[in-house]
Amino acid sequence: MVTAVQLLVNGLALGAAYALVALGFVLVLNATSAVNFAQGDLVMAGGLLAVALAPLLPSVLPVPGLLLLPLVLVLMAGLGLLLALVAYLPLRRRPPVSVFISTIAVGIILQNGAAVLFGPEPRVAPPLLGDGVARVAGVAVPEQSLAIMAVAALLIGTQHLVFSHTQLGRRLRATAQDPEMARACGVPVTRMILLTFAIGAACAGAAGLLLANRYFMTPTAGGDLILKAYIAVTVGGWGSVPGAVVGALLIALFEVGVSWLLSQPVAQGALYGVLLVILALRPQGLFGEAVRRRA
Amino acid sequence: MRDWLGRDWLGRDRVGAAALLVGAVGLLAYALIWASPYGLRVLTVAGVYALASFGFQIIFGLGGALSLAQGAFFGLGAYVTGILGSRYGFDASVTFPLSLLAPLLVALPVGLAVLRLDSHYFALATLGVAQVLHLLVVNLPDLTGGANGVPGVPPFALFGWSAPRGLPTAALVWGMVAVGGLIGWRVARGRLGRSLALVRDDPMAAACLGLDVGRLRLMAFALSALYAGAAGALAVHTQRVVSPEVLEFPVMVTILTIAVVGGRGRMVGALLGALLLIHLPEWFRGLERSYLIVYGVALLLVILLAPMGLTGLWTRLFPPPTHRLPAPLEPPAPPALNGERLRAEGVTKDFGGVRALDGVSLRLEAGVIVGLIGPNGSGKTTLINALSGLERLDAGQVRIDGRVMTNARPDRIARAGLARSFQAAILPDDATALAAVAAARLPLDRRVERAEAHARWALERLGVGALAGRLCHGLPAALRRRVELARALARRPSVLLLDEPAAGLTDAEKAELAALLRALAADGVALLVVEHDMEFLLPLADRVLCLDRGRTLYEGAPDGVRRDAGVIAAYLGGVGA
Numbered sequence: 001m002v003t004a005v006q007l008l009v010n011g012l013a014l015g016a017a018y019a020l021v022a023l024g025f026v027l028v029l030n031a032t033s034a035v036n037f038a039q040g041d042l043v044m045a046g047g048l049l050a051v052a053l054a055p056l057l058p059s060v061l062p063v064p065g066l067l068l069l070p071l072v073l074v075l076m077a078g079l080g081l082l083l084a085l086v087a088y089l090p091l092r093r094r095p096p097v098s099v100f101i102s103t104i105a106v107g108i109i110l111q112n113g114a115a116v117l118f119g120p121e122p123r124v125a126p127p128l129l130g131d132g133v134a135r136v137a138g139v140a141v142p143e144q145s146l147a148i149m150a151v152a153a154l155l156i157g158t159q160h161l162v163f164s165h166t167q168l169g170r171r172l173r174a175t176a177q178d179p180e181m182a183r184a185c186g187v188p189v190t191r192m193i194l195l196t197f198a199i200g201a202a203c204a205g206a207a208g209l210l211l212a213n214r215y216f217m218t219p220t221a222g223g224d225l226i227l228k229a230y231i232a233v234t235v236g237g238w239g240s241v242p243g244a245v246v247g248a249l250l251i252a253l254f255e256v257g258v259s260w261l262l263s264q265p266v267a268q269g270a271l272y273g274v275l276l277v278i279l280a281l282r283p284q285g286l287f288g289e290a291v292r293r294r295a
Numbered sequence: 296m297r298d299w300l301g302r303d304w305l306g307r308d309r310v311g312a313a314a315l316l317v318g319a320v321g322l323l324a325y326a327l328i329w330a331s332p333y334g335l336r337v338l339t340v341a342g343v344y345a346l347a348s349f350g351f352q353i354i355f356g357l358g359g360a361l362s363l364a365q366g367a368f369f370g371l372g373a374y375v376t377g378i379l380g381s382r383y384g385f386d387a388s389v390t391f392p393l394s395l396l397a398p399l400l401v402a403l404p405v406g407l408a409v410l411r412l413d414s415h416y417f418a419l420a421t422l423g424v425a426q427v428l429h430l431l432v433v434n435l436p437d438l439t440g441g442a443n444g445v446p447g448v449p450p451f452a453l454f455g456w457s458a459p460r461g462l463p464t465a466a467l468v469w470g471m472v473a474v475g476g477l478i479g480w481r482v483a484r485g486r487l488g489r490s491l492a493l494v495r496d497d498p499m500a501a502a503c504l505g506l507d508v509g510r511l512r513l514m515a516f517a518l519s520a521l522y523a524g525a526a527g528a529l530a531v532h533t534q535r536v537v538s539p540e541v542l543e544f545p546v547m548v549t550i551l552t553i554a555v556v557g558g559r560g561r562m563v564g565a566l567l568g569a570l571l572l573i574h575l576p577e578w579f580r581g582l583e584r585s586y587l588i589v590y591g592v593a594l595l596l597v598i599l600l601a602p603m604g605l606t607g608l609w610t611r612l613f614p615p616p617t618h619r620l621p622a623p624l625e626p627p628a629p630p631a632l633n634g635e636r637l638r639a640e641g642v643t644k645d646f647g648g649v650r651a652l653d654g655v656s657l658r659l660e661a662g663v664i665v666g667l668i669g670p671n672g673s674g675k676t677t678l679i680n681a682l683s684g685l686e687r688l689d690a691g692q693v694r695i696d697g698r699v700m701t702n703a704r705p706d707r708i709a710r711a712g713l714a715r716s717f718q719a720a721i722l723p724d725d726a727t728a729l730a731a732v733a734a735a736r737l738p739l740d741r742r743v744e745r746a747e748a749h750a751r752w753a754l755e756r757l758g759v760g761a762l763a764g765r766l767c768h769g770l771p772a773a774l775r776r777r778v779e780l781a782r783a784l785a786r787r788p789s790v791l792l793l794d795e796p797a798a799g800l801t802d803a804e805k806a807e808l809a810a811l812l813r814a815l816a817a818d819g820v821a822l823l824v825v826e827h828d829m830e831f832l833l834p835l836a837d838r839v840l841c842l843d844r845g846r847t848l849y850e851g852a853p854d855g856v857r858r859d860a861g862v863i864a865a866y867l868g869g870v871g872a
Contacts, residue, residue, distance in 0.1 A: 035415055090599050097361055100418065101555060102598050108548055108591030116585050223544055227426055230419045238415075265434040272423040279416055280408040 005139045007256055013145035015252030016152035017210045021225055022232035022244040023156060024203030030176035030239055031196040032088060034099035040226030041107040042083075042201050046076050046208025047217035048114050050125040065128035065213065069151065072209050073202045080201025084194050107222060114219035125212035148210045155206055156245060159199070163241075172196060231275050237285030246287070308615035315563065322570075326465055335465050336533070341573035342468040343530045348553045348565035349479040350522025355551075356560030357488050358515040359495025360414050364405075364421035366547030367428045368398035368520045370539075372527025374432065377445040377537030386452040387528075394528035395521050401428075402520035403513070410516065411509040429542040444538030451532040458532070468529050472566070475522060479562040482518070486737055486746075491515055492560070493723070493734045500721045503683055505709035505738040505786065545587055549573075552590045556597050558606030567605055620729065620763050623755050624748035626736065628818075629712060629789050632696075635660050636821040637713070637790045642681055642691035644674075644845075651677045653845040654691070659790055659821035664812060666836030666853065667825045670865055673842040675825045676718065679792045682823075683715045684708040695790065710738065714788035716779050718795050724768035728754060728778045731767050735785045753785035754778070757811060772799040776808070784815070791815065792823045797831045809835045833857075841865070 021043055028036045050068050057064055087102035128147035133140050163169035174182040175192040183189045207225075208217065229244075232251055236243025251271060258267035278286070326338060351365045372394035379385045379393065401424060409420040432439045439445065451458045451467055458464045482488050490511050494501045498508050531537045540546075549572065557568025572593070576586040601608055637659040644652040652674045659665055667675050680686040682693060684705035693701045695711045703711075714735075722731045729750050736746035754760045759777045762770070770778065776796060783791055796812075797805050805828070812835060816822055826832040833839070833853040841849040841856060843865040849856055856862055 035418070087595065094602065095359075097359065097414070098598055098602065100361055100415075101551070102595055104548070104551065105591045105595035105598065108594070109588055112585060112587040112591065116588070220544075224426070227419075227422055230422070234416065234419060238413075265430050268430055269427050272427050275423060276405065276408055276420065279412065279420060283409075283412045283416060 002138050003260075007260055008253070009139065009141055009145055011253035011256035012249065013148045013214070014256060015249035016149045017207045018225075018228050018232060018248035018252050019156060019245045020152050020203045020207035020210070022229040022236075022248040023159065023241065024200035024207075025226075025229040026233050026236075026239065026241055026244040027159075027176075027196050027203075028200040029233065030241070031172070031179075031193050032092070032099065034088065034096045035103070035230075036083075036197075036200065037100055037103040037226060038083060038087070038107040038110065038222075039200065039204055039229055040222030040224070041110040042076065042079065042204035042222075043208040043211065043225045044114060044217060044219060044222040045079065045110050046072055046205030047125060047212030047221070048118055048123060048208070048219070049075060049205065050209040050212055051118070051123040051217065054126045063129050064126040065147070065209065068126065069128070069206065069209060072205045076205025076208075077198035077202040079205075080198040081194055083201065084197035088193070088197065089190070107226075111219050111222055118219060120218060120220075122216035122218050123212065124216055125209055127213045128210070142214070144213055148214070151206065151210060155203065159203075168195075231271065234275065235278060235286055237287045240285070240287060243285060243287045247285075310613045311563075311609075311615060314609075322469075326462070326469075332461055335461055337574060337577055339465045339468050339533050340530070341569045342465070342472045343526050343533060344549060344553060344573055345472050345566050345569035346468075346475050346529065347523050347526035348550050348557070348569055349475050349562055350519035350526075351550050351554050352560055352562060352565050353479060353482060353488075353491070353522070354512075354515045354519035356554055356564075357483060357491040357495065358512050359491075360410070360512055360516070361418045362421045362516065362519060363418055363547055364402070364424040365519060365523050365550050366544065367421075367425035367542055368402065368523030369527040369530070369546055369550070370432075370542035371398050371401065371428060372524030373531045373537045373541045374439060374445070374527075375524075376528040376531045377448045378438065380449050380531070381445050381447045384449070386449075386454075386457075387532075388453055391451075391525070391528050395524040398520035398524040398527075399517055402516050406513045406516040410512040417512075425542070425544070425547065429539060432539050432542055440538075442539060444536055444540075446536045448531050448535045448537060450535070451529070464533055468533065471525065471529060475525065476562045476566060479522075479565075483560065483562060484743070486741070486743055487511070487514065489730075489734065489743060490737045493737070496723045497721055499685065499705075500717070501734075502705040503685070503709055503715055504735045504782070505706050507704075507706045507738075548587065548590060548594075552594045556593055556604055558604030558609075559602075561604075561606045564604050564606040571605075617764055621744060621748040621751055623752040623760070624745070625752050626739070626749040626785065626787050628787050632789070632819070633661050636696055637682070638694045639682060640692050642678065642693070643689045644677055644681055644686055645689050650845050652681065655842065655845070655847055657682075657823075657840060659823055661789070661819045661821050662816050663837045664816050664822045664824060664835055666832045666839040667823055667842070668827070668829070668832065668839060668856070669842035669848070672844075673865075674845040675842055676794055677845075678842070679715060679794055679823070679825065682708075682792060683713060706738075709786070712789035713792070714783040714786055714790070715792040716783055716794055716796060718798070720775055720779070722767035722770075722775060722778060722782075724766070726767055727763065728759070728765055728767055728770070728781075729763040731778060732782045732785050735782045739786065750781070750785055753781040756784065757781045758807075773801070773804045776800065780811070788820065790821045790823075792825075794825050795827065796824065797826055797828050805831050829857075 021039060025036060025039045050072050053068055053071060054064055057067060083106055087106050088099055091098045091102055127144045128151060129143050132143045134143060163173055171187045172192050174187050175189050179189050228251060232247035233244045235250060236247030254271060255267045258270050326335060330338060347365060347369050354360055354362045375394040375397045376390040379390045405420055405424055409416050433442060458467045490506050494506060494508050494511050502508050553568035553572050554565060558564030576582050582589060597604055635658055639657045642652050642655045655678060669675050677686060681688055684703055687702050692699060695713060698711060700708050700711055729747055732750035732753055733746040736749045740746040740749060751763055754763055757777045757780055759774060762774060797808055800808060812822060824832060836853050839853045839856045840847060841862050848861045848865055849859045
C-alpha cells in the first residue's frame, strides 16, 4: 500500500512536468494547426538555462529554484517569440509539414548549440525549495516532488483562468478555433499567435527547470520529451487542452508503474506499444479528437 | 536518348541529362585520379546516404508523409548485416536480403496501423519506432553488443568475391546508387509517383478520384524501408563496425536535410544533397561536432527561402522543355445501361446534436438530371459528401448499380463509378490542366502516357483542349470549372454529382454548361446537380428534390417546385407553411 502511494506521488510529479510540456505543445497546435517539434528541445533549453543561471544568483538566497522560475519563464517566452518569428510566421501560408520541418531545424540548432555550450554531461538544476524529504504516514515525499506538483498546478490553473475568464483568453481561444473568423471579428490574430508561442515556450521552460533537478538534463533530452508530449496529446485527443493534461498524467503513471514492476526500458517500449494500439483502434484518442477537419 | 526498345530513359530534359552526365564523369574522374583513400571513403559514405535518401524522397518527397523512421530503418539494416556478418559469418547473399527484409517487416504493421490517419500521427508513430529500436539495441547487449556495438564486420562478399576497402567498395556502393536512383526516378515519373503526389497535395480529392490513399502510402513506406535497409547494410560494410549511433537522431536529421536541401521528391536532389552535405563537414574542418548546427541552419534557410531546394533552383534557371501533348484518345465507356444507377434510402447524418440529414431518399437514373435545391444549411453538400463516402451515415443505405456501398471508403465508391465536383477549387496549382485531369485516370490506366491521352480527350470534350499545357494556377473561374468537370468526366463515371457548378459563371457560360450537362446525360450519365440559380437549374433538370433542414420537402417535376407551398415557405421564412 505504501509502495503504491509512493509510486502515485512519483508518477504525479513526473506527470505534472509532462503536463506542462504537453500543454505548451497543444496550445501552439490549436493556434496554428502546426506541430511544434522543437517543444522537447525548448524544455531542454529551459532546464539548461536554469543550470546556467543558478551560479549567478547570490548564494545567500534561500530558495534558488523558485527565484529562477520567473527568470526562466520570461527568457523562454522570448525564445518562443523568436521561434514564431523565424520558423512559423514566414511559413504560415505553406502546408503544415513546412512548419514541422522548420521546427525540427530549430530543435537541431538548440540541441547541438547546447551540446557545444554545455558538453554532453547530464546537468542538475537547483531544487525549487530544498532537497529535503517529508515523511507522510510512512511515505517518503521529496519536497521537490511537492514543489513540482504545486508549480505545475499553479501554472496550468493560471493558464486555464486566463483562457476562460479574460478578454485576452477569449481572443486566444477564438484564434485557436478559427483564425479566419477571429480576424474578421477584429482579433489581432498574428499577435495572438506570437503570444501563444511565448506561452508554449514558457511552459516548456518551466517544465525544464522542474525536470532538471530530479531527472537531470542533457542536450539530447528533447527527443524523448517531444515524444511524450506528442503521445500525451494523442492519447488525450488531438487538440484537446484538458485531454493533453490528463494524457500526460496517464503516461507518467504508466511509466512509473511499469518501471517499478519491470524496468525503465520496458516501460518506454510498452508505452509505445500501447500508443500503436490506441492509434490502430481509437485514433481519436481516449476522449475524442477536439479538432475536426473541415471538408 | 532511346534504348533499343525505343524507351525514353532520360526524358526530354536534355540540359538536365547533360548536366547529370558531366557530373557523373567528374565524380568518376575524382574517384579514380584525385581522391585520397580518406576522400574515397567520404565519397562512399555520401553514396550510402544518397541511397537512404532516395527512399525518403519516395515516402516524404512524393508521398508527403513525414517519416521519422528512415534513420531507424537504416540502423536496423546496418545491425542485421553487422550481427549476421560478424557473429555468424554469413556473406551478402544472406545478410543483404535480410537487411532489406527486416525494415520492411517493421514498416508494414506500423504503416497499416497509421497510414490512413492524418499525417501527424504518422510522424509520431515513426518517431516512436526510432526510439524503440534504439532502446532495444542499447538494452539487448547479448545480441547487439549494447553501447559498444558489433566490431569486426566483414566486407561485402558474394559467392567468394569480396570487396576490399577503397575503390572496390566505392564502386559497389555507387553502382547500387545508380541502380537505386534509376528505379526511384522511374517510380517518381510513373503512375505510383504521380498518384503519390496527388495524395500528398490533397488526400481528399485523391480519394474521390478513386485512389486508395492508405495503400499508396503503404507502398511508398515499404519502398522507403527497402532503400534504408540497403543503405544501412552498405554503411556497415564500409565502416566495418556498427554501434547505436546509427540509430540516433542525427542520421535521420542528415537524411531529412539531404532531401530538403537537394529538392523534395527528386532523386537527383537526393544525390546532390548527399554529396554536398556529407562533404560539408570535411570542407569546414573547424565545424567538428557542431556540423549538425550547420545542417539545422541549412534546413531552416532552404525551407524558408527555397522550398523546392537546389534542384528547384536549377529548374527555375533551366526550365525543362514543355511536355509534348499526347493525341486525344477516348477512354472506354462504361456499359450503356438504362435505369437506376444510384439509390439512397433513409440517409441520416447527425453532427453532434444537429440532424443534418433526416431520412433522405434519392434515385438517380441513367440519362436523367436531378436538381437538388434548398436553403443554405439544408443539407445539400452533406448529402453529396455522404453519397461520395466523405461522411459516415448514422442510418440509411446507399446502392450504386445495385451494390451496397453504405459507408464504403470514398475511393471504393469512386471506383464503383461515382464522380463528384467540389464547391471549392481543388485543382493543384502547380500542375498543368492536362496533368490535373490525367490524375483522375491514374487508378484506371496502366501508363501515365495513356492517362494523359485520355485526359486530352476529356479536355477536348469540354471544349478546353487548348488549355492542356497551361498551369491550373491563374485559370479564370469558368475555365477552371471546365477543367474540374473534365477531371470528373475523364473517368467515364456512371453517376456524376456536381456541387454548384454554375457559381461565378456569366449567363453565356451558364448556357454552355447546361448544354454540356445535357450532352452528358444523353450519353447515359446519371446526374445530380446542386444549384441555387433556379433560372439555370429548373429548365435543365428532369426532376427536382428540395431539402429543408435535412428533410425532403418536395420531390417531383421542376414546374411544380415554384408552386409548392412548403418550398416557398422554406425559402421565404415559414409564413403560411
